[in-house]
Amino acid sequence: MFKRIALFLATNLAVLLVFSVVMAVFGIDPRTNAGLLVMAVLFGFGGSLISLLSSKWIAKMTTRAHVIQEPRSEVERWLVQTVRRQAEASGIGMPEVAIYDAPEINAFATGANRNNALVAVSTGLLRAMDRDEAEAVLAHEVSHVANGDMITMALLQGVLNTFVIVLARLVGRVVDGFLGGQRDDGSVGIGYYLSVFVLDMVFGVLASVIAMWFSRHREFRADAGGAKLAGSRKMIAALERLSMTYGTSTLPKQVQAFGISGGVGHGLRRLFLSHPPLEERIAALRQASEAGAFNRPSVVS
Template identity: 75%
Template sequence: MFNRIALFLATNLAVLVLASVVMSLLGVNPNQMSGLLVMAAIFGFGGSLISLLLSKTMALRATGAHVIEQPRNDAEQWLVTTVQRQAQAAGIGMPQVAIYDAPEINAFATGANRNNALVAVSTGLLRAMDRDEAEAVLGHEVSHVANGDMVTMALLQGVLNTFVIVLARVVGGIIDGYLSGNRSENSGRGFAYYIIVMVLEVVFGLFATMIAMWFSRRREFRADAGGASLAGRHKMIAALERLNAQHAQSTLPAQVEAFGIAGGVGQGLKRLFLSHPPLEVRIAALRNSQSTVV
């Protein structure tokens, strides 16, 4: 985890330094730029890292999930045993295992540490899936944890947030200066500048979301491949086909929806903002894979 954080921070710092040089060449005050970069990094990373650190607590509260401390029945015992076996195979610490009440077939994983994560399944999944299919879904979620996807997504979001804040204010300053006839800096920013920045943050934020969701969709293919490796490709395909046959809308809260097994429903431009590829595309990718253990 710490190597991943260091890499993302170093990458973000390097790009921001380059942005600072470019903006200086464009005539942006370097003192203002330095303060802006610091402010943007604090606000850009602050929210995403805090959300990551609190992700398990927030997910449990939002879904009302019950963590299995002592299995109360055969189904709970099977869940714990299966996750334990898959976690050992994936080389991670044993996640907490939980069940939450929801009608649809779904599951999610979250947590700031691959050795202290949470894997939860819906009651709808337990009712609708057989154990082979459920095993594949658990393998998919354990793979999310093993791949460090929660940390990676949080850091990527932090980088994107930082750029949105910086670019909106730099471009907003240029536009405001042009519209105001390049008034002197001593006169301060006009009201129009703040309106321009707000509009630009929305526009740049949409592009940032598309980038984050593109990465999230790539991440789902890796988790599907991981689930196929842990449980068997035919089981992972069967689980996705079962999901494809249901038409229920996900009830997962926004903070964990990207880490659910289900998703990818949308047409046209909406697909650019989906966290999951369409299920039929995921199924085809597994069918065409020749490297997954069956």
């Protein structure tokens, strides 16, 4: 836990330092509209892109995942062979395959691009699921990679961050002008700082709702992709297994949205879920299967 917090703080401090230096070197004044936009883009996209580029390294460090270089057992050999077949069928580069020690049934995919990804499964999943169910979970994660979900989420988060920074400060200027009047030197007063502080949080919450809505939509797509790769029967069985054993995820925050487990919450909390409830995902797969969406023969035996 403390290692995760330290990595998060170090990353954000590094981003602040680098962008502060860049703005000073190029003479960017955030008090002007143009300067504000440049600052918002730098800070809004900078953190998201750095998080994306370091996602594999952070995931390996925080989960202490063992990357399979040379399979040491029949299980490891099967994992690598299955991911290789699914990656070839999806038209992506072979991801790294890893196992991390955790009691929960879970798996995740991360990486900066479709040809440089990581697919990892928990020891709890290997103990609790049979081969058909585990194959479907791997197919779900490979589908995340093939769909470019990691990149899309990073870009979406960057856009949302940028809007939050710009809107909070523009509204803050209006509020400050109303409270203290226009200043000839272009300076701002306490009203500006208080407004920005509050609006950053309010707009940040709204941005999170939008990001999580997209994340839930993306999970349905990954389930459908997993069904096409491994077969709808196996994908439904895997989700049903998860629904019987789901617990709190121990994955680091950076990759929780790309794990297969999630979606526990009701009411307003549902707006902030990265995954739809498992029963909804199962129902969607069954409906698609009945409609003939997965009638094509499975490409993974």
